[in-house]
Amino acid sequence: MSTYALLFDQSLCIGCGACEQACQSEHEQPPHKPDKLDHESFTYVEDLGNEQYARHLCMSCENPTCVSVCPVGALEKNALGPVTWDGKKCIGCRYCMMACPFQIPTYEWRSPNPRVRKCDMCVHRVTKDLPTACASICPTGATNFGKRDAMLAEAHRRLEKYPNRYTGEVYGEKEAGGTGVLMLLSRSAAENDLPSNVPQHDMPHLTWTVLEKLPQIIPVWGAFLGGMYWLGNRKNAVASHEHHDHQEGGRDHE
Amino acid sequence: MSERKIPKLHFWSSFFVLLMVMLAFVLFKRYTQGIGSISNLNDSMPWGLWIGFDLLCGVALGAGGFTVTAVVYIFHLEDYRPMARPAVLTAFLGYLMVIAALLVDLGRPWNIWHPLVFWNPHSVMFEVGWCVMLYTTVLFLEFIPLVFERLGYNKQVHFMHKYLTPGLVIAGVLLSTMHQSSLGTLYVIVPEKLHPLWYSPILPILFFVSAITLGLAMTNVESFISFRALGKRLESNLLRGIGRATAVMLMIYLVIRIEDLIVHDSLKYAFRFDTASWFFLAEIIIGGIVPMVLLFQRRIRENKLALTGTQFLVVLGIIFNRMNVAVTAFQLGTGTDYRPHWMEFVVSMGMIAIGVFLFSLAARYLPVFVEEGPLGKSAGPKDPYAELS
Numbered sequence: 284m285s286t287y288a289l290l291f292d293q294s295l296c297i298g299c300g301a302c303e304q305a306c307q308s309e310h311e312q313p314p315h316k317p318d319k320l321d322h323e324s325f326t327y328v329e330d331l332g333n334e335q336y337a338r339h340l341c342m343s344c345e346n347p348t349c350v351s352v353c354p355v356g357a358l359e360k361n362a363l364g365p366v367t368w369d370g371k372k373c374i375g376c377r378y379c380m381m382a383c384p385f386q387i388p389t390y391e392w393r394s395p396n397p398r399v400r401k402c403d404m405c406v407h408r409v410t411k412d413l414p415t416a417c418a419s420i421c422p423t424g425a426t427n428f429g430k431r432d433a434m435l436a437e438a439h440r441r442l443e444k445y446p447n448r449y450t451g452e453v454y455g456e457k458e459a460g461g462t463g464v465l466m467l468l469s470r471s472a473a474e475n476d477l478p479s480n481v482p483q484h485d486m487p488h489l490t491w492t493v494l495e496k497l498p499q500i501i502p503v504w505g506a507f508l509g510g511m512y513w514l515g516n517r518k519n520a521v522a523s524h525e526h527h528d529h530q531e532g533g534r535d536h537e
Numbered sequence: 538m539s540e541r542k543i544p545k546l547h548f549w550s551s552f553f554v555l556l557m558v559m560l561a562f563v564l565f566k567r568y569t570q571g572i573g574s575i576s577n578l579n580d581s582m583p584w585g586l587w588i589g590f591d592l593l594c595g596v597a598l599g600a601g602g603f604t605v606t607a608v609v610y611i612f613h614l615e616d617y618r619p620m621a622r623p624a625v626l627t628a629f630l631g632y633l634m635v636i637a638a639l640l641v642d643l644g645r646p647w648n649i650w651h652p653l654v655f656w657n658p659h660s661v662m663f664e665v666g667w668c669v670m671l672y673t674t675v676l677f678l679e680f681i682p683l684v685f686e687r688l689g690y691n692k693q694v695h696f697m698h699k700y701l702t703p704g705l706v707i708a709g710v711l712l713s714t715m716h717q718s719s720l721g722t723l724y725v726i727v728p729e730k731l732h733p734l735w736y737s738p739i740l741p742i743l744f745f746v747s748a749i750t751l752g753l754a755m756t757n758v759e760s761f762i763s764f765r766a767l768g769k770r771l772e773s774n775l776l777r778g779i780g781r782a783t784a785v786m787l788m789i790y791l792v793i794r795i796e797d798l799i800v801h802d803s804l805k806y807a808f809r810f811d812t813a814s815w816f817f818l819a820e821i822i823i824g825g826i827v828p829m830v831l832l833f834q835r836r837i838r839e840n841k842l843a844l845t846g847t848q849f850l851v852v853l854g855i856i857f858n859r860m861n862v863a864v865t866a867f868q869l870g871t872g873t874d875y876r877p878h879w880m881e882f883v884v885s886m887g888m889i890a891i892g893v894f895l896f897s898l899a900a901r902y903l904p905v906f907v908e909e910g911p912l913g914k915s916a917g918p919k920d921p922y923a924e925l926s
Binding site: 320321348351352353354355356357372373374375376377378380381382384386388389390391392393394395396397478480481482486487489490491493494497500501504505508509511512515516518519 | 568569570571572573574578579580581583584607610611612613643644645646648649651652655656657658659660661662663664665666703706707710711714715719722723725726727728729730738741871
């Protein structure tokens with residue numbers, strides 16, 4: 284089953300900021316015009332000039348880096364697509380923020396009981412078969428919500444139909460192994476202030492290839508150390524025995 | 538009695554008291570107003586001085602514990618036994634300070650035990666958490682015989698040494714192998730965020746080898762400090778041996794490090810003479826090649842002061858490496874600006890000060906330094922090892 288995904292079409296975005304407002308009210312945040320992602324802004328529409336706008340939000344990776352690095356499994360990839368954070372588990376190590384290739388999670392730096400904050404793809408709506416707040420309010424259809432397969436097919440259809448509108452690739456199709464937010468961009472990723480050097484494969488395997496070797500390395504290493512201990516111990520025992528023999532004329536040999 | 542001795546106001550003790558007062562203030566602020574109120578950490582720089590220094594350097598500085606115990610108990614180089622106790626004590630206190638610093642750095646420190654019950658084996662941090670927890674327990678068990686010995690529980694000490702120590706030492710080496718390397722693995726998942734002069738898929742190997750190097754160097758440095766500050770005996774012949782071992786380990790480390798850069802075609806960045814290049818060259822040349830060459834010189838090893846100075850350079854070099862990975866390379870790779878807040882320094886310095894203070898207390902009241910007698914046995918009638926020989 285395909286997960287849900289958002290398709291953002293930059294050529295249709297008029298920068299009205301309705302998605303920002305809907306997002307804020309959906310997540311009970313004070314209404315404001317964000318200028319970056321922070322603990323009170325899960326999405327942010329950036330004015331690039333020339334009547335072009337970039338949208339920033341959690342990319343809801345198919346195989347999320349944040350989920351893989353979290354030591355306590357506080358971050359989870361919902362089967363429907365959203366990536367959610369569980370405050371009851373979080374220890375606040377902020378490895379998710381370090382590791383996220385899109386630099387999405389933010390933190391409540393001024394709180395004595397801080398939360399990791401980020402777009403949760405309106406998980407409470409998606410589980411009720413509703414589209415995300417941003418997609419349902421978007422007046423121009425710049426943000427669409429649907430199954431990832433369908434969104435990806437639609438993106439490629441538009442790419443073929445209007446090749447001059449876009450850079451020619453779907454941002455998020457391969458980035459970090461594929462994301463749950465797909466972007467049709469009229470400008471390069473870098474000009475959109477999106478990371479342009481995200482590897483075209485999923486990230487968790489990078490550390491997993493190291494971790495999965497431990498069950499092979501550690502027993503061998505342990506056997507070697509134990510063996511060295513035994514060998515040296517035996518040598519000492521023999522030496523002290525001989526020493527003893529020599530001194531006592533082998534009396535303890537009966 | 539006309540003359541009463543007024544306690545002398547030593548520079549270090551007044552500095553310590555001042556630092557503790559500042560630390561108390563900083564901690565109060567931290568736990569009432571959040572991490573942001575005492576640090577310059579932010580959403581694009583979520584890890585800073587504390588992870589770089591207190592965690593990465595703190596754990597690496599504690600590597601003397603597993604290195605020296607392995608040398609003595611597993612490889613049976615009995616000559617080095619007098620160094621085992623100070624090394625274990627340093628490591629134990631070092632890890633306690635690491636955990637104390639984590640209680641400041643973690644956003645929800647009261648959940649620090651969560652990796653025990655909420656498992657994610659895919660997370661490097663999960664593995665580090667478990668290893669640090671288990672290894673601190675191992676260090677505690679390696680340390681506690683000192684207390685027992687002091688209290689005269691000779692039977693228990695004998696039992697522990699006979700039945701527990703070998704297993705503990707091996708467990709300690711295995712756990713250290715895992716988490717010393719895993720601190721490097723933490724950064725393997727951010728290839729696009731670390732400057733290529735510091736990113737490598739073999740960061741775990743680099744971290745492990747350099748941790749052993751640092752453990753050896755630190756053992757020398759701390760022996761020397763104990764000699765100067767506490768008047769403990771300095772085993773010059775042992776220091777010379779450690780100097781040779783450090784030189785070899787440093788050589789192995791530098792070969793792996795440079796070779797790795799060549800393999801990934803990253804060595805070219807070393808000679809661009811920009812910020813990254815200067816930091817890298819300083820780390821490798823001043824903190825690596827220079828002390829390695831010096832340690833290979835007999836003249837240097839024969840001179841306690843020169844030897845310790847060189848070993849201190851090794852320590853600084855590897856600390857510099859950890860800070861470069863955690864801060865410099867991350868900043869250069871992501872274009873983030875971060876300068877630690879002065880209150881961040883108060884926390885880090887406070888942790889060092891508490892560690893040093895506890896070490897000096899232990900050195901004074903526990904049989905840490907064995908003044909006489911072979912094989913680290915305490916001299917005197919209450920020899921708990923007597924039955925062992």
